[in-house]
Amino acid sequence: MEEHGQDLEQSEQKALLVLFFFSGVSSLVYQVVWARMLTVVFGTTLLATSTVLSAFMAGLALGSYVLGRYIDRCKHPLRIFAALEVGIGLFALFFPSISANLGNAYGALVGLQGNFYLFSLTRFGLCFALLLIPTALMGGTLPVMAKFAVRRLGRLGGRVGQLYAVNTLGAVVGVLAATFGLMEGLGLRGTTQAIAVVNFLVAGAAWLWGRQRSVGVGERAEVKKTAHSDRILWGVLAGFAISGFAALGYEVAWMRLLMVSFSFNSHYEFSIVLVAFLSGLSLGGWLGSRLLSRRPDLLSIFVGVQFLIGACGALSVLAFAHLSVLVEPIQRADSWWVSRTGVFSTAVAIMLLPTVAMGVIFPLVGQIYTRQLARLGRGIGDIGAVNSLGAVGGAFVTGFVLIPLLGTEWSVKVLAALNGLVGLTIALISQQRKRLVWSGAVGLALLLVLVPSDVLRRIAEPAAVNRELVFYQEGAEGVITVEQQTDGFRKMALNGGGQVPTDYSSLQIFRLLGHLPLLLHPDPQEVLVVSLGGGIALGGAAQYEPRRITCVELVPEVIDAARLHFGEFNHHVLENPTAWNIELVIDDGRNFLLSSRDTYQIITGDATHPTSADSWVLYTKEFYELCRAHLSADGIMAQWLPFHGLPPDDYQTIVRTFQHIFPHTTLWRSNNYSIMVGTMQPQVIDWERLNEKMTPPRVHRSLENIDMGNAFALLNTLVMDEVALRRYVGEGPLNTDDHPYISFVSPKGYSSGSWEVLEDLAPYRTSALSLLTAPSATVRETIEAYFKAGEHALEGDIMRLQNRDRAAVRAYQRALQANPEDRSSAYFLDLLAEQLIRRPPQDE
Template sequence: MNTAGKFSLTKETARSVLFLVLFFSGISALIYQIIWIRKFGLVFGVHVFSMSTVLTAFMAGLALGALYFGRLVDKKKNPLLLFLTLELGIGLFAVFFPFTFHGLSEIYASISRNFPLGNYSVQLIRFLLAFFFLLIPTTLMGGTMPVIVKIFTDNIGKVGSRVSLLYGTNNLGAVVGGFLAGFVIIQHLGLNQSGYLAAMLNLVNAFMVFLVVRFTRRPEYVTELQEAKDSVSSVTKISPGLLKLVLWVFAIEGFTTLSYELLWSRILIDFSIDKTVYFSSTIVISFIFGLSLGSFLVAGYLDKNKDLLTLLGLIEIFIGLLSVFFLLFFVWLAPKLVAQRSMLDSWLQTAGKEYFIFFLILTPPTLLMGITYPLVTKLAADNLAFLGKRMGLLGFLDTIGSVVGSFVAGFIMIPFLGVVKSFIITVCINLVIGLLVFVVHPVLSVRQKTAITGITLLIAVLIMLRIPSGSYTREWWDKTKRSWFDNNYYESVLFFDEGAAGTVTVRKYPHGLALNINGHNTAYTTSKDLRVNRQLGYMPYLLHPEPKSALVIGFGMGATACSLVQPDMERVDVAEICSGVIKAAHIFAPWNRNVILHPKVHLYDDDGRSIVFMTNRKYDIITSNAIHPRLSNNIYTRDFYKLCREKLTENGILCQWMPQNWLTGDEYKALVRAFTEAMPYSYLWYVNEYSTLIIGTMQPLRIDVAQLCRKFHSNDAMQKDFKEFGVPNEWYFLAQFWFNDQELKNYVSKAECNTDNMPLAEFSKVINIAPVIEVMDTLANHPVAYEQILTNVTTRQLDSIKFYAVIERDHIKSIARNVRAFMKHRGY
């Protein structure tokens, strides 16, 4: 009799529904992971330790869930009900996540602001909060795979093909989820709405499982132990001692998989032309796609093959050899790709092409990694009654191995050994565990084992001899490159440091030095760039009537912090998350005057946003060192500016670099609007064709010209700096003022707003680094009302200001005209 009385699902239809459920579950899981890590980053900071803390907590929950629910499902008569509960619980948690996360943020803020904590204590609190908060949903997620395998496996002899298809389907869903989150839904829906979409998938899953339970006869999905007896002959039997070795190999491979992912990310981001969210999404998608494809490819093979130990050993060896081969291939290919780059090509022609190449390089070794999960399952699962428990153990070992791999690679191997040596060590681990499988193989002869070992070592040595030097970026950066305006130029690497937070280099060009972080030049010693970086400090200092304290977010070359170390300043705090930047500071001593050694300067090794969030201190000046919003969007959102506003004194000033290149006109307006919506009063200053500065004040800005002149001439070093970057006097300085508060708000009134929830600038696909013509036209044609903000100014002084403003306006028009002509000449 049917459970519904009138209608019943066939076994095939029910299984198809469950495959769809598993696919949706993979989609939602990756969306959650990306969203939750981003959300935690906004509170805990984007420091690598903070992010790894969240990821470790996430993975730990998955491991515990696999272990617990794997054991539990063996005791359930109808595992479908347990699976329904898991999907429902995940969906409900996601629905309430924005509200519960807000409460967690308040708890963290209260603890960090009211208790004097050291760096270790802060990291411990972050871990505990993240761990216990994510424990519920991630434990539920970890339980889905062992439970679904138990549901689908009614014949232990077919466990290899079942797990291959299930694991492949779930990972394929994760690929789709990673693509949707990284390329589509966060950009168009926002973080919170994307989380709700993922929650809807889990709730739909729960409903579909309910329909399967309701409209399918129970015997279809009740596991009968008797069925196992019919397939004992097809079970691969290995000794208990050998099984322990296989499980250790599986756990160690989980270690190497996450290690490879981190190492490849560090190698490729140094090279990639686009280092935004699209890059990180591509790496994740490539790895998971390989895992999915590998699992699918062996679905029909594992249950027929009797010598799976040999296959396991070969896979581990080939993972190592393929990985090092593709590293050599990429080092050879990279300079050729650089030579073909054109900043005038489309996103697809440049970044899209590079991402596709990354995908092709990462897929082969990860495909082999994807085979190991179902393969080890086939070796380890020999009893249908305890299948859930064994699957839970495998999930636990794989996840714990991944957690350890991520931690060791990120915090031990890379900082102390560098990326290349860490890569070689990881390759050697795969080779060793692969050869170990052959050494203990009970069937192979000594001659066969010796031959396999000798051939493997010979190939490995030959390949290792071609490994690049530790400072691998020299392999493709110490070459002739072509800039966007088609002039050849040379660069050489003077300083190289690989740390947990990133790879830092100092590069020498004919026109000066550049500070490079993860392959992107963030600051130059040219007069054009110094005009920006020094005025990020000088401008708020000169505009504030009596500044005493300042917070600089990002050290860079040190020019901004140096500008704020003045006789009347009492304290200058600097937040810098990348230790390599501080190590390179001595190279820029001629420009920063060894400011890190000054007693007024206090360095904080943490994310700038996290410092703003945690501190109880209030500042007269908060200024953000120049790093492009596409690379650090979290310090260009309305939410961040509101945090800064809370940490300003009554007459405090917030200063932010606002670039008008590498963006669209609408994206530039979105960035400006984020600032104007957060600050009571906002004022835009033009610096050069690539840079504007925006000043936010708590009170209407009124510049006492007489007082400003006294401050301007009170410091010889300040006057020297201004003259060096092309601002000869205080009148030229004031001529940089462009928009008052109301004018700026009118300018961006119809624009979208860049927020934590809608990070618009981060998803920009602009490749051309030329100034945005639309913005330049607006600046060139905007009449400036200096009288509205200046006090104690004479007519002659005002005329001098307007004279220099005419020079700047003509320069803007000239730049816009030249860019138009150049683009037209190139056919754009």
């Protein structure tokens, strides 16, 4: 048996595992935090986020490959490990400053955007160059630690398995720490700096220890006795690369299936699923370390594990097909923590067995492939490198090729078939028991045939008998669906969430978002619409016939859904966009502005909820600064802001942040939603000019359709002028890229009702008279009547959202007594009266 140096004592083994555990903690904290930092530069598209992930994994692969070869020549691996940790920590201290200045370099790429492939390649190169140093150092830690930990070849698989397990367990803790504590408490920069201290502490302990222990170098290179030919060893290495490809492919596909099943889209849920995935890998590494010393036939285990992963992958699709019985009670849980524990438990139930099997493979391949202690670092480095490169390919190909072409279900089947093919190939070239192997292959093939391929469509099918699914399309960014009700109501959804409904309140606010800023501006000619949705805001803006409207949409499939099923709501502007001077751009809104040199008179934002993973970057101080930089001196910024899912103090934080950049900000409301309107000049409304702009037939029809066909009704949607709003927001925190408070609202906002924000706004409500220039006595009297009725209508809205329907009815009746022309109150009064007829009286 080949050995080098004295074997480690049990206490030393435990100490080594503790060091590598904290190394894993720091690595995943950095990955989570740095990916979030780079999101504000590269964008939230799948291509952009995949670019960051791929650059990270490519750096790990390079570091594993290079340092694996280097460490075989070193007598003091622990000192090298200490140096790696110091290097990671030092780079972490500078990373926030580097990423903050990356926008300037990225903006220089604007000239390449006409060439998609050149632009994407250049973006990857920029990201890879930024992440190269720290990720290469991280990638080198495993072969370096393995060189120190393994003193006998017979124990290689066990020791490597232990290292892999504790490092991955550290990764689990790192994700949890970053997501549920560090980023919210310290911000992104503070989190990076705090974790750098962990690197330095680990490095100090390793350096002191490394002065006392060394390994043998240059000893006689005794080759391990093995029956495996070079062809088999290279086959196993190639199979491990394909296994890494499949593993990341599964993660992408499972994330999609869970997103659609549970309709989630915040960073919490993504981290929860990642924790479930990594937990399985860690457990698998630990089991592998325990099992490998007891089973001499390692190739049989490798073959069997590949078939097991393939079978579990196929069965996972079947599991999602029957998940509906769990989804509803989990979504309706009283507590956010109970609900997300349900998501985590579901993810574990589906992913545990296959991820455990994936975790077993790493120490298994290490034991098979490495034949000399003198080249141990090289062996572990090679397998780490090929696995990481396979993972890069798996994430990219699954997200951009398999899912868009085949759909998620068939993508999982392809990945499962790859696992089966790897197992079958290794079995044939190593002459395993052919009958058993072929039986396994045939069984997996039958399973792939029998597993349904329309699971996501089944999940999207509405349960209500009066609704039907009229649009379903899956692309790289997600699944877009449209369901239609028999009364004409429609709802578009992205991955089951991010909804665009056509109920009365939603239609009012979307249409108002398109009209309001163009009515307030004297001559709007250049308009930017961030987020298409159903195209309702875009259609409203188009009625003023500006010279150019640029509409930026993240998800290409949304355009077809809006054109085919929302035409009556968006004035059919998508049937011939050119005729309306509309230019449609597929991009992340912030990324588009970052690389654009154009100036606009109007920018409107209709993103999804501020807490969502793809929209948080559109509600920060830096985004508002970017918008201000692209507005003309008389420009207007208008942004949709919901009441639901935001506790009053967090809603206030967003408004305060907006007002901090646009000092002359007013707040407008239509029932359940609000619009922030910001300018750099005081907002003044000329009554005659406003009526003149509302007079053209197409503009009037569009506004009349949402009961705002006259200027009095329109102006009554004002909640606060800039003076009242300044008093409302007061002093407090701002929502920034570095400290995105709103991203961490979900646990608090889970049970927060829209009525809470409305109650908070009520005392600050102001009349539109403060914005009008010299209104006549008649105009003043009418506006005051509308304003008084609006007070009762607001009370009614609060009662309605509290499900106090009878109290709401009385409030709406008072509103109509004060102003019989209050159509919104009349609408909700009729709606509630009809509902009350159907149910018995109850105390309120």
